[in-house]
Amino acid sequence: MSLINYTSHNHVAEILIDNPPVNALTExxxxxxxxxxxxxxxxxxxxxxxxxxxxxxxxxxxxxxRAIHLGQSKVTDLLERLYRQMTDAQHALNKPSIAAVNGTARGGGMTMSISCDVIIASDQSTFGYPEIDAGVLPSIHFSHLPKIIGKHRAFELLFSGRSFGPEEAKELGLVSHIVPADQLMTAARELAQVFCAKPRDVMRLGRQAFKAAGDPDHRAAVSAAVDNFCHVASGPDAQEGFAAFAQKRKPKWNQA
Incomplete structure (x- = not known):
């Protein structure tokens, strides 16, 4: 059974993540x-x-x-998919993508949303980069987040691990619109129809140019992020962080 619900109508494809309870990213x-x-x-x-x-x-x-801690998934296999294959697929999409964030977005969920061209958030959504609290690093965001919100605010979010709400996300420039939760998909579909009404080839070429201008070193940044994450994830702090997460306890860091 697929963990993604895919439908298409009125020239818009809707891709819904469906892996309850929290849509954790598996291979x-x-x-x-x-x-x-x-x-x-x-x-x-x-x-x-x-x-x-x-x-x-x-x-x-x-x-x-939890799957990483239990040996059911390898960090390298997950990152190959999330950092390389997923971001490459988004770059090659050749049509605008809208993330409609209806609730909690953390870590890899931030990667998925920010890889889209526009983010619309419900008033009940929350965001965050908690990787540091699991003994790893949100490496992929080191490249693009400072460009969006500035290096000092990016550092604070990435290395504090704190969560933040949709109003702060909009103020930072991560989110374009905030709408009531029951209106989220309606708002996303309305914006999608605005894009659909534009000349298709011009949108395709324009999106390619926009992506290239905004992130000309995309592949180098992705490779560096994979190497950095994997290096840190192999260390003792990450192993303790994964174990603490799986055992639902606070990690005991080696501060010596």
Whole structure:
């Protein structure tokens, strides 16, 4: 059974993450999500894409740390999918994508949302980069987040691990619109139709140029992020962080 619900109507593909209870990112989920992006890219009838969640109050909690701790998933395999294959699929989508964030977005969920071209958030959404509290680093965000919100605010968010609400996300420039939760998909569909009404080839070429201008060193940044994350994830702090998460306790860091 797919962990992604894919539908298409009125020239818009809707990709909903469906891995309750928190939409944790597994290899299977990421494979399904990447396949959905490729499907939308290959469909000439699709002119815009909406990414959201089928789980109420949860957009995506990030990598499945419990599976990593239990040896059911390898960090390298997850990052290959999340950092390389998913971001490559988004770059090659050739049509605008909208993240409709309906609840909690953390870690890898931030990666999924920010890889889209626009983020619309419900008034009940929350955001955050908690990787530091699991003994790892949100390496992929080191490249693009300072460009969006400035290096000092980016450092504070990335290294404090704190969560923040939609109002702060909008003030920082991460979110374009905040809407009531029951109006989120309506707002996303209305914006998608605005994009659909524009000349298709001009939108395609314009998006390619926009992506290239905004992140000309994309592949180098992704490779550096993978290497950095994997290096840190192999250390004792990360192993303690994964174990603490799986055992639902506070980590005991080695401060010697």
């Amino acid at each position: 299977t989920l990421l494979d399904d999500y990447i396949s959905a992006l490729h499907k939308a890219a290959a469909d000439d009838d699709v002119r815009a894409v909406i990414v959201s969640s089928a789980v109420p109050g949860r957009f995506c909690a990030g990598l499945d740390l």
